[in-house]
Amino acid sequence: MKAKYVNPFTDFGFKKIFGEEASKPLLIDFLGNLLPEANIVDLTFKDKDKLGHKEADRKVIYDIYCENSAGEKIIVELQKAKQNYFKDRTVYYATFPIQEQAEKGEWNYQLKYVYCIGILDFKFDDHIKSGQGEVIHTVQLKDQHNQVFYEKLKFVYLEMPHFKKTEQELISRLDKWLFFIRHLEDFETIPEIFKDEVFVQAFEKAEIAKYTEQERLDYEQSLKIYRDLKGVIDSAFDEGKQEGLLEGTQKGKLEEKLEIARKMKSKGLSSSDIADLTGLSENEIDTL
Structure with a gap:
C-alpha cells in the first residue's frame, strides 16, 4: 500500500x-x-x-x-x-x-x-x-x-x-x-x-x-534518489567496516570511495553530488 x-x-x-x-x-x-x-x-x-x-x-x-x-x-x-x-x-x-x-x-x-x-x-x-x-x-x-x-x-x-x-x-x-x-x-x-x-x-x-501531478512526479523522483542513495552508502559503509577498509591503507580507502562512486553513478547521481558525498574530485568521478 x-x-x-x-x-x-x-x-x-x-x-x-x-x-x-x-x-x-x-x-x-x-x-x-x-x-x-x-x-x-x-x-x-x-x-x-x-x-x-x-x-x-x-x-x-x-x-x-x-x-x-x-x-x-x-x-x-x-x-x-x-x-x-x-x-x-x-x-x-x-x-x-x-x-x-x-x-x-x-x-x-x-x-x-x-x-x-x-x-x-x-x-x-x-x-x-x-x-x-x-x-x-x-x-x-x-x-x-x-x-x-x-x-x-x-x-x-x-x-x-x-x-x-x-x-x-x-x-x-x-x-x-x-x-x-x-x-x-x-x-x-x-x-x-x-x-x-x-x-x-x-x-x-x-x-x-x-499535490499536483508534477509535484507527485517530483516527489517520486526524490524518493527514488533517497532510497538508492541511502542503500548504496549504508551498504558500502557496512561492507567497509566488515572488511576493515575504513581503518586500512590509503589505497584501500581510495578503492572504497571509487567503488561507492561507481554505484552512485549507476543510480544516476550527478558528479557534483557524488563528489560532495565521497570527497573525490569530479574529474576522478567522470573517468569512472
Whole structure:
C-alpha cells in the first residue's frame, strides 16, 4: 500500500514541510522548540544560491537557510546517509553565514549568532564517543577547562534513529516534532496528539494526494534518489567496516570511495553530488 504522507527525509518532502514560504509557521514552531534561546518569533528565508565568493563556494546550497528577527543565522541540513568527512562538511557550511556578515569599510567584527542544525537519518557511530544513544547532540567551541569559548556558533545534531519514544511517552512539543519527522511516512491518519493547528497544517503539507501531478512526479523522483542513495552508502559503509577498509591503507580507502562512486553513478547521481558525498574530485568521478 502506498504511503499517504511524504517521507520527510527526501529533499522534496523536507522542503515541502519546512522550506516553503507557506510552511514558515511550521519551521518557526519546530526551531523555536529546538532553539528556545534564539527567541524565534519570525523568520526570513535567505537566498541560498548567492553565498560564497568563488564558483566552488556557490555550489554550497543549504536545505534551509534563514534568519530570525534579531538577524541571527540558522542553517538546517537534512543528512540522509553516512558520508566521508561529515564533520568537516558541517563546519565548512557554517563559515558562509559568518563570512557574509562582513561589512564594507570600517567594521568592528561583531557577529550575530549562527546555528547549524543537522537532522540525521543515520547513527553517528564513531563520530561521537560519549552520549551514545542520545538523540540531540549540541556542540560548541570550548577551552581546556570545558568552558564555552565562543557562544555565538552552535551545532545541533538530531540523531533520528535513536528517537524511540512511543506516542504515549511524548512529553514536550519537541518530542512531538521528532515523532512526527521519524514516523510521518507510516501514518494513515492524524494521531490525536497532533490535532492542534500547526500540526494539522504540517499533515496537510505532507499529504501526497493534495499535490499536483508534477509535484507527485517530483516527489517520486526524490524518493527514488533517497532510497538508492541511502542503500548504496549504508551498504558500502557496512561492507567497509566488515572488511576493515575504513581503518586500512590509503589505497584501500581510495578503492572504497571509487567503488561507492561507481554505484552512485549507476543510480544516476550527478558528479557534483557524488563528489560532495565521497570527497573525490569530479574529474576522478567522470573517468569512472
